[in-house]
Amino acid sequence: MRRLPKDSPSSEITPEPLFWRRREFMKNAGLIGGTALVTGGSLQWLVGKSPPPDAPDTPPLPIAQLPSVAQHGQYDTAEPLNSFKDVSTYNNYYEFGLDKGDPSDNASGLRTRPWTITVEGEVANPQVIDIDTLLQWFPLEERIYRMRCVEAWSMVVPWLGFQLSDLVKRLEPTAKAKFIEFTTLFDPKQMPGQRFPVLEWPYVEGLRLDEALSPLTMMVVGLYGKMLPNQNGAPLRLVVPWKYGFKGIKSIVKIRFTEQQPRTSWALAAPDEYGFYANVNPAVDHPRWSQATERRIGELQRRKTLPFNGYGEWVADLYAGMDPRRLY
Amino acid sequence: MAVATEAEPRPAPPARRRGSAPYGWLKPGILLGAFVPVASMVQRAASGGLGANPIAEVENELGLAALIFLVAATACTPFRRLFGWTWPVRIRRELGLIAFFYALTHFLTYLVLDQFFDWGAIAADILKRPFITVGFTALVLLTPLAITSTNSWVKRLGFKRWQRLHWLLYPAVALAAVHFIWRVKADIRQPLTYALILAALLAVRLVLYLRKRYAAGETLS
Ligand code: HEM
Numbered sequence: 001m002r003r004l005p006k007d008s009p010s011s012e013i014t015p016e017p018l019f020w021r022r023r024e025f026m027k028n029a030g031l032i033g034g035t036a037l038v039t040g041g042s043l044q045w046l047v048g049k050s051p052p053p054d055a056p057d058t059p060p061l062p063i064a065q066l067p068s069v070a071q072h073g074q075y076d077t078a079e080p081l082n083s084f085k086d087v088s089t090y091n092n093y094y095e096f097g098l099d100k101g102d103p104s105d106n107a108s109g110l111r112t113r114p115w116t117i118t119v120e121g122e123v124a125n126p127q128v129i130d131i132d133t134l135l136q137w138f139p140l141e142e143r144i145y146r147m148r149c150v151e152a153w154s155m156v157v158p159w160l161g162f163q164l165s166d167l168v169k170r171l172e173p174t175a176k177a178k179f180i181e182f183t184t185l186f187d188p189k190q191m192p193g194q195r196f197p198v199l200e201w202p203y204v205e206g207l208r209l210d211e212a213l214s215p216l217t218m219m220v221v222g223l224y225g226k227m228l229p230n231q232n233g234a235p236l237r238l239v240v241p242w243k244y245g246f247k248g249i250k251s252i253v254k255i256r257f258t259e260q261q262p263r264t265s266w267a268l269a270a271p272d273e274y275g276f277y278a279n280v281n282p283a284v285d286h287p288r289w290s291q292a293t294e295r296r297i298g299e300l301q302r303r304k305t306l307p308f309n310g311y312g313e314w315v316a317d318l319y320a321g322m323d324p325r326r327l328y
Numbered sequence: 329m330a331v332a333t334e335a336e337p338r339p340a341p342p343a344r345r346r347g348s349a350p351y352g353w354l355k356p357g358i359l360l361g362a363f364v365p366v367a368s369m370v371q372r373a374a375s376g377g378l379g380a381n382p383i384a385e386v387e388n389e390l391g392l393a394a395l396i397f398l399v400a401a402t403a404c405t406p407f408r409r410l411f412g413w414t415w416p417v418r419i420r421r422e423l424g425l426i427a428f429f430y431a432l433t434h435f436l437t438y439l440v441l442d443q444f445f446d447w448g449a450i451a452a453d454i455l456k457r458p459f460i461t462v463g464f465t466a467l468v469l470l471t472p473l474a475i476t477s478t479n480s481w482v483k484r485l486g487f488k489r490w491q492r493l494h495w496l497l498y499p500a501v502a503l504a505a506v507h508f509i510w511r512v513k514a515d516i517r518q519p520l521t522y523a524l525i526l527a528a529l530l531a532v533r534l535v536l537y538l539r540k541r542y543a544a545g546e547t548l549s
Pocket residue numbers: 383384387388389390391392393394395398431434435438454460463464465466467470504507508511
């Protein structure tokens with residue numbers, strides 16, 4: 001039925017065939033649009049990722065004196081820093097999810113106070129240390145280190161912390177202690193990633209005692225002059241700049257001195273891919289990808305990976321006489 | 329490019345009014361939707377929304393889109409046989425070509441943005457790293473299918489040979505699933521989901537094929 005008013009001038013009347021064609025066109029356009037919406041929507045849901053969250057607003061460290069920042073100590077790199085946003089929104093922390101954006105999305109529920117660190121094993125002074133007590137023990141120091149992930153990307157990060165060697169000396173390991181083992185918090189309520197058996201939880205990492213005593217090895221409590229964001233391992237984490245990033249265990253609740261080499265998480269999960277030493281070595285490929293080059297976050301082209309991540313002059317001696325191929 | 333079972337050289341279609349073909353809206357709709365991820369990536373690239381490692385992000389999203397379209401293309405024949413729907417086979421070629429587009433751009437991202445034409449590293453990757461070896465093989469297998477996806481190629485090869493060639497879809501899609509599984513570090517839930525869907529589709533396909541052969545054998549004897 002034509003619904004046009006009778007008195008329309010004939011030029012405005014849509015001729016019937018055209019009218020039907022238009023109707024069909026509209027119908028088709030609707031169907032095409034609908035199909036596109038459903039296809040595109042579900043596709044985007046499957047493959048797309050939402051943009052990274054903003055950098056967190058971390059409070060300053062709850063200590064009276066801010067670090068007496070030694071301006072560019074001998075271990076600091078002069079390379080440009082990665083932004084606070086990159087460092088705090090792109091990292092691996094499987095306790096909060098497998099995607100590199102997940103830690104910053106999911107770590108806000110982690111309660112880092114009260115927090116204690118249990119010290120046990122081959123040590124003269126086994127004890128439970130409150131994190132705020134620990135923060136008073138040593139002056140904090142900023143260290144600008146390269147961080148090389150085993151996945152072949154890297155960053156330059158201004159960490160804030162103290163040398164692990166200072167802590168070890170204060171705790172007085174016994175003569176039997178050959179290794180130091182660290183354990184992350186286990187609490188699937190706060191760490192949703194622990195609900196899935198992706199790795200054996202809790203995460204365990206370790207060092208040989210002489211590695212722990214290297215002046216480069218840091219216990220880190222801050223980042224960019226402020227408190228460490230949860231997603232980066234608050235309130236206390238390890239940083240070992242000449243090793244792949246997964247050695248840098250986060251949110252530490254236990255330190256144990258041992259005679260035996262600790263059974264570390266990644267070495268347990270995939271022994272042929274991740275070893276105990278995990279020293280950065282461009283000559284030893286990961287079985288599934290090359291370690292010869294890396295992408296510095298923020299740069300377009302890959303750069304060459306350096307042996308010991310460029311820290312060889314200070315740490316290569318630790319491995320004198322060992323087969324470097326066993327040191328991955 | 330997917331395996332066709334009913335693409336016998338058809339008589340020229342009767343002159344129909346444009347747009348009135350049944351499901352005439354389906355192909356353009358899917359084509360439009362298929363490029364939503366590309367549009368989204370371009371938009372996020374411009375606004376810094378791809379995160380700290382945009383190259384890896386783009387590479388991964390393109391690879392996943394390729395796999396999804398490969399699985400979708402594989403699903404067409406089983407869906408028609410199981411449910412009697414005809415519309416999936418109408419879009420099979422389109423799905424296959426979109427999959428190829430994504431696989432190719434995924435590879436080009438790897439070649440240009442990730443490795444920056446470092447041929448030595450690329451050759452080492454392809455030869456030495458099983459996950460890349462299988463991904464590359466999948467792409468190589470898909471290439472002749474994309475090239476011969478036109479009607480004139482069906483004629484040129486003859487339907488039987490063309491069909492046999494397009495069976496290559498199955499090894500290609502299986503290798504793509506393996507590529508994904510081998511790539512992840514610890515959590516294989518997501519790649520395993522795709523692999524299981526694919527295994528189910530391939531199982532249906534195999535059963536249908538064996539039944540057909542069996543039936544053909546019966547009539548022969
Ligand atoms: C049919 C072909 C292919 C399909 C379906 C495919 C699919 C995928 C998928 C699903 C991923 C993982 C995405 C994620 O983790 O979210 C991936 C990653 C990857 N693919 Fe492919 N791929 C194919 C071919 C290739 C080829 C030919 C190469 C290179 C020679 C390649 C190199 C890579 C690399 C290097 C990654 C890891 C990217 C990164 O994390 O930086 N792929 N691919």
